[in-house]
Amino acid sequence: xxxxxxxxxxxxxxxxxxxxxxxxxxxxxxxxxxxxxxxxxxxxxxxxxxxxxxxxxxxxxxxxxxxxxxxxxxxxxxxxxxxxxxxxxxxxxxxxxxxxxxxxxxxxxxxxxx
Numbered sequence: 001x002x003x004x005x006x007x008x009x010x011x012x013x014x015x016x017x018x019x020x021x022x023x024x025x026x027x028x029x030x031x032x033x034x035x036x037x038x039x040x041x042x043x044x045x046x047x048x049x050x051x052x053x054x055x056x057x058x059x060x061x062x063x064x065x066x067x068x069x070x071x072x073x074x075x076x077x078x079x080x081x082x083x084x085x086x087x088x089x090x091x092x093x094x095x096x097x098x099x100x101x102x103x104x105x106x107x108x109x110x111x112x113x114x
Contacts, residue, residue, distance in 0.1 A: 016097060016100075016101075017101065018050065018054060018055075018058045019058050019061065019062055019067075020094065020097040020098065020101060021040050021048070021050075022036055022055075022058055022059065022062060022068075022084075023062070023067060023068070023086055023090050023091075023093065023094040023097070024094060024098075025039050025040060026068060026084055026085060026086040026090070027086055027091065027094060029085075030083050030084065030085040031083065031084060032073075032075060032081035032082060032083050032084070033052075033055055033056060033059060033082065033084070036050075036055065036059075036084070037050045037052075037055050059084060062090065063084075065089075065093075066087060066089050066090075067087060067089055067094075068085060068086055068087060068090055069084070069085055069087055070082045070083065070084045070085075071083055
């Protein structure tokens with residue numbers, strides 16, 4: 001008998017899902033990286049935790065694709081942080097990604113119910 005793999009509460013993301021979650025978060029308003037990660041963790045009830053090693057490369061990809069813009073400002077705690085906001089192009093991309101994600105999720109649900 002093999003050993004059972006421990007259950008992990010940190011979700012693995014499907015490709016593009018992290019960017020979609022970031023864009024969805026930013027569709028609510030401008031935020032800095034830590035705030036984005038915190039929002040996703042809170043709304044998911046701790047099911048989704050995003051480390052800096054995943055968050056900041058994803059934000060960089062979003063910047064390069066012009067789905068978000070960024071500028072430096074000061075946080076509530078008087079620290080310098082880069083604040084991100086979704087662009088019109090990012091909103092279009094979010095809608096397309098959401099539709100694609102819902103299609104995949106429905107397909108997975110059908111397989112799991114079979």
